[in-house]
Amino acid sequence: MEIEMFKIGATSLKHRTSIALLVDKPEFVKTIKRLREKWNLTKLFQPDQDSELMEHICGPEKNYDRWDNFCADIETVRRCFNRTPNFDKVIKYALAFTEIPEGAFRSTYFKAIDNSEYPDDIEYAIIVTPHSTPAEVTSELKEFKQIMQDQIEYRSDKGKLERAIEKYRYEPGPAYKDFDSLGTLDRTRLWYWEMYGEQIAGNANAKLKSYEEIDKELRLECPKGQDHETKAEQKKCPYCGLDDINSMQHLLPKYKKALESQ
Numbered sequence: 001m002e003i004e005m006f007k008i009g010a011t012s013l014k015h016r017t018s019i020a021l022l023v024d025k026p027e028f029v030k031t032i033k034r035l036r037e038k039w040n041l042t043k044l045f046q047p048d049q050d051s052e053l054m055e056h057i058c059g060p061e062k063n064y065d066r067w068d069n070f071c072a073d074i075e076t077v078r079r080c081f082n083r084t085p086n087f088d089k090v091i092k093y094a095l096a097f098t099e100i101p102e103g104a105f106r107s108t109y110f111k112a113i114d115n116s117e118y119p120d121d122i123e124y125a126i127i128v129t130p131h132s133t134p135a136e137v138t139s140e141l142k143e144f145k146q147i148m149q150d151q152i153e154y155r156s157d158k159g160k161l162e163r164a165i166e167k168y169r170y171e172p173g174p175a176y177k178d179f180d181s182l183g184t185l186d187r188t189r190l191w192y193w194e195m196y197g198e199q200i201a202g203n204a205n206a207k208l209k210s211y212e213e214i215d216k217e218l219r220l221e222c223p224k225g226q227d228h229e230t231k232a233e234q235k236k237c238p239y240c241g242l243d244d245i246n247s248m249q250h251l252l253p254k255y256k257k258a259l260e261s262q
């Protein structure tokens with residue numbers, strides 16, 4: 001199966017950027033292609049079809065070891081690309097789903113730190129990253145207090161406790177300051193895939209299109225037929241809102257460099 005540009009549902013610019021700077025890497029795309037073949041993912045699942053994915057992976061004989069191996073593959077990918085565990089879900093969605101949905105990724109997360117051999121000797125931390133905001137920290141704290149209340153219940157049930165710990169997601173994330181909006185990020189990604197899609201697919205000798213060609217092609221792909229209701233809406237359109245090719249000639253090489261370095 002040819003890999004298409006991954007759809008990213010995150011509505012926060014910093015989250016969408018962090019995700020894009022992983023999933024657009026040619027090495028990452030190659031890895032996904034290999035793993036889709038390995039796990040026979042010939043058809044992608046909808047973001048809410050988690051249990052269908054699990055059934056597919058475990059097979060009719062309900063072999064849960066296969067699911068563990070699948071998750072281990074995801075972890076290996078994450079470590080290979082030097083990301084923290086809050087990227088596991090991003091990788092899982094990129095691998096098996098039609099979209100990486102909103103919520104698959106967090107920049108601030110709660111973590112239980114258990115370095116002791118005594119089961120109750122746990123420290124709790126809210127992990128912040130350069131992308132964290134005060135609102136996120138407050139919301140994690142609120143969630144943490146709720147979790148503490150639930151602890152009494154969890155403690156009586158090891159399975160429940162483990163599932164609760166699994167839910168604590170976290171992330172670091174590369175900083176990329178040149179995107180002033182979601183529209184700019186989305187447009188840069190579209191250009192990136194138009195320009196390098198063939199190379200990403202493994203055709204190293206593919207001839208690169210010119211900026212003018214891509215501009216023309218993308219404008220024709222505008223879902224609104226380049227006829228937007230307002231000027232502001234058109235400016236946001238990743239397909240036809242580009243004012244000036246020069247700005248993309250500046251941005252695209254920087255995006256490519258960021259993908260190579262982060």
Ligand SMILES: [Zn+2]
Nearest residue numbers: 222226237240
């Ligand atoms: Zn448009």
